[in-house]
Each structure stands twice: as C-alpha cells, then as structure tokens.
Amino acid sequence: MKQSEIKEASTAELQEALADSRKAYTELKMAHTISPLENPIQLRSQKRGIARIATELTNREVQ
Template sequence: MKNSEILNLTTEEIIAQIAEEKATLSKLKFAHAVSAIENPNRIKFARKTIARLQTELTNRNAADVAEVKETATEEQ
C-alpha cells in the first residue's frame, strides 16, 4: 500500500487496515516458520505497511490534539 493510498483513507479505515495487516503478518510468520514461503520479502513489506499506517494514524491523532488545544486557547 502506497502512502498516497493511505492518505485517502479515513481514520477508521486505517485502524481496520492495521488490524488486517497485523493478521496477515502473523499468518506469514507462522507459514514461514513451518516451511519456507515462496517470497519471504512479503514479511518485510507487511511490516513496512503496518509502520506506514501507524505513522499516519499518529500524525492524525497529533493534529487532532493540536487542533483541540488551539481551540481551547482561543476560547480563553
């Protein structure tokens, strides 16, 4: 999943996608532990996708907190 695709997702979709990717990663790790999977780089790509999704989620949460603080400051 590319960053441009991640930016188009809503926050709820990002959370759902993180859960889905984590499930995929655990399945890949288990399959690789039992017997070698055809493309072990898929594990690396799954980890990086999870990291990209979590980074965007963190950025959105930080922006929301900053917006709330800014609004609270303006009200005083």
C-alpha cells in the same frame, strides 16, 4: 496500501486496515516458521506497510 491511499483514507478505514495487516503479517510469520516462504520479502513489505499505516494514525492523533 500505497502512501497516497493511506493519506486519503479515513481514520476508521486505517484502523481496520491496520488490524487486517497485522493479522496477515502474523499468518505469514507462522507459515514461514513451519515451512519457508517462496518469497520471504513478503514479510518485510508487510511489516513496512503496517508501519506506514501506524505512522499516519499517529500523525493524525497529534494534529
């Protein structure tokens, strides 16, 4: 998700997206462990996406 999409999404949508992203990241890590990914940068971008969503959720809880 892009940052603008994250800011516009509701809290419930963000929590669902976070769960989906974490699941996808775990699957990518497992696939990379078994045989190297064609594009290992996917792992980094997926992890950064998770961090963006988690940060936005934390900011909303604080406010």
